[in-house]
Amino acid sequence: MTRGARLGFDERRGQRLLAWVIAVVFVAGLLSFIAKGANGPADPYLLPPTTVAPSGATVPAIARTSLPGFGEVAFHVGSGPKLCALLAETVAQQNRGLMARTDLAGHSGMVFVFPGDTTETFYMRNTPMPLSIAWFDSAGHFVSATDMAPCADRPTCPTYSAARAYRYALEVPRGGLSGIGAGPGSTITVGGPC
Numbered sequence: 001m002t003r004g005a006r007l008g009f010d011e012r013r014g015q016r017l018l019a020w021v022i023a024v025v026f027v028a029g030l031l032s033f034i035a036k037g038a039n040g041p042a043d044p045y046l047l048p049p050t051t052v053a054p055s056g057a058t059v060p061a062i063a064r065t066s067l068p069g070f071g072e073v074a075f076h077v078g079s080g081p082k083l084c085a086l087l088a089e090t091v092a093q094q095n096r097g098l099m100a101r102t103d104l105a106g107h108s109g110m111v112f113v114f115p116g117d118t119t120e121t122f123y124m125r126n127t128p129m130p131l132s133i134a135w136f137d138s139a140g141h142f143v144s145a146t147d148m149a150p151c152a153d154r155p156t157c158p159t160y161s162a163a164r165a166y167r168y169a170l171e172v173p174r175g176g177l178s179g180i181g182a183g184p185g186s187t188i189t190v191g192g193p194c
Contacts, residue, residue: 084194
C-alpha cells in the first residue's frame, strides 16, 4: 500500500467517524428536547385552560369565542362542573339555533331558555353538525333526549319533540349528553356568567 492510498483510507475513516459523532449528538439532542418538552412549558400562561370532566379528570378546554347574536350562560348538569353554553332565549335566537354552524365556538353546547313551559319542536334545517338534545322541565328535571341528524336547507326536515312539556333544551355535539351527565334522573341548573 502506498502512502497516498493510506492517507485516502484514513481520511475516509475519519469522515465516517465524524458522521457517526454528528449523528449521535443530533439524536441525543433530539431526545433531550423531547424529554424537556414533555415536562410542559414553564410559563403557566402558555398552558391551555382546563375543565373537569364528569370522570374527575382535568382536560384541556377549547378557547371560547363569541357568536354574534347570542349571549353566553353558565350551566351544570347534576353535580358536574360548571360549563359555558351559547344562550338562545329570544324567539329569533331560538329559530336560528345552530344553523350553518360547524362548531360551537368553544362552548359546551347551546341552551334554549323558554319563558314558560312549551312543547315547541326542534328541527335541523341547514344545520350541518349532528347534535344531541336534552329537554328539562321548569324545575330542571330531565324530560327526554334524542339525537338529531343534519338536514340540508329544505322545508321537509324532520322535527324532534320532547316527551312532555319542557322549559329548557340543551343541544350538544351528537353523543355528548352522557359526557356531561345528562340523562334520566339528571337535573340542569342554568344561570350566571361563564
